[in-house]
Amino acid sequence: MIVEVTDLDAVELSAYARLTDVALRSRHEPAKGLYIAESSLVIERAVAAGHLPISFLMAPKWLESMRPVIAAACGGHDDGGDVPVYLAKEPVLQELTGFRMHRGALAxxxxxxxxxxxxxxTGARRVAVFEDVVDHTNLGAAFRACAGLGVDAVLITPRCADPLYRRSIRxxxxxxxxxxxxxxxxxxxxGPQEGVEALRSRGFTVAALALADGAVSLVQMEADPPDRLALVLGTEGDGLRRETIAACDLTVQIPMAGGVDSLNVAAAAAVALWATRLRS
Structure with a gap:
């Protein structure tokens, strides 16, 4: 159903309020069982993955272009059916969300x-593991590299950022x-079946990407990559914890030049995943 927004304090709009407040969003999204998808492309991909909308929010000018996405998410109803499609003028949207919406819509x-x-x-041969990556931008970029370079699965550690945080998704x-x-x-x-061992017991070679004594060059691994590989990458700045490196089967290092010792975690993931991609 199409609903014109007239009351910014309406409780049904609380999911969209003050989206720039990181502390509020990080508490609210997991607790309330929702996340915010931003832009028609992102919403379309969320719907294609089988995720269900609670509501949509957009400026009136985006409604016609969003109707196919809304229909796909709402059982063929391009007005949302029982799912509210909130419309508001752009100044109202900015007041509500705290930022200018350039990407069409939120859901x-x-x-x-x-x-x-x-x-x-199950069935995976290439896995990326991200340990304590706390920057939402880096995590989102790393996921994009994983998707584009044929990774079958991603595992994130308990202290890792939320992949479904709005900025990560975007x-x-x-x-x-x-x-x-x-x-x-x-x-x-x-112990057995925990952490690294959960990967090793399924036939994965678990490789830590880190600066460490005795690390093998990524060039060497590229020449003869294992059939089943789990690449483990660490947080910004500190990298992987020592106990993680010790638990892995081997440590791999990207050859660098120009006096640079390492890359941003998302860039490092892209380089390493490209080098060790499945050839067939």
Whole structure:
């Protein structure tokens, strides 16, 4: 149903209010079981992944172009059917959300339950593991690299940022919906079937991407990559924890030049995943 926004304090609009407040969003989204998808492309990819909308929010000028996406999400109803499609003029949207909307629309989506690690790893041959990556932009960019370079699954550690945070989704261009992912806990793990061992027991070679003594060159791994590979990448600045590196099967290092010792985690992921991609 199409609803014109006249009352910015309406409780049904609370999901969209003050989206620039990181502390509010990080508390609200997991607790309320929703996330915010921004732009027609991202919403379309969320819908294609089977995620269900709670409501849409946009300026009137975007309604016609959004109707096919709305219909796909709402059982063929291009007006949303029972799902509210809120329309508001751009100054009102900016007052409500706290930023200028340049990408057409927002949608409040139901947050899906996370699958089990075993479910995500079934049939996988290339896995990326992100340890404590706390920057939403970096995580979104890393997911985009994973989707584009043929990664079968992504695992994130308990302290990692939320891939379904609005900025992560936006930077990933909605590819967070394309690659199966879940959180792995405990990490790196102390016993059988925990953490690194959960990967190793399924036949993965677990490789830490880190600056460390005894690390092999990525060039060497590229020449003869394992059939099943899990690449582990660490947080911005500090990189992987020592206990994680010790738990992995080997450590891999990207050859660098120009006095630069390392790359941004998303860039490092792209380089390493390209070098070790499946050739057939």
């Amino acid at each position: 409040a989506m139901r947050r899906p339950s996370l699958p089990q690690v075993s479910e995500v790893l 930077v990933s261009m909605g590819t967070v919906f394309q690659v199966p992912w879940t959180r792995i806990e405990p990490w790196p793990g102390d």
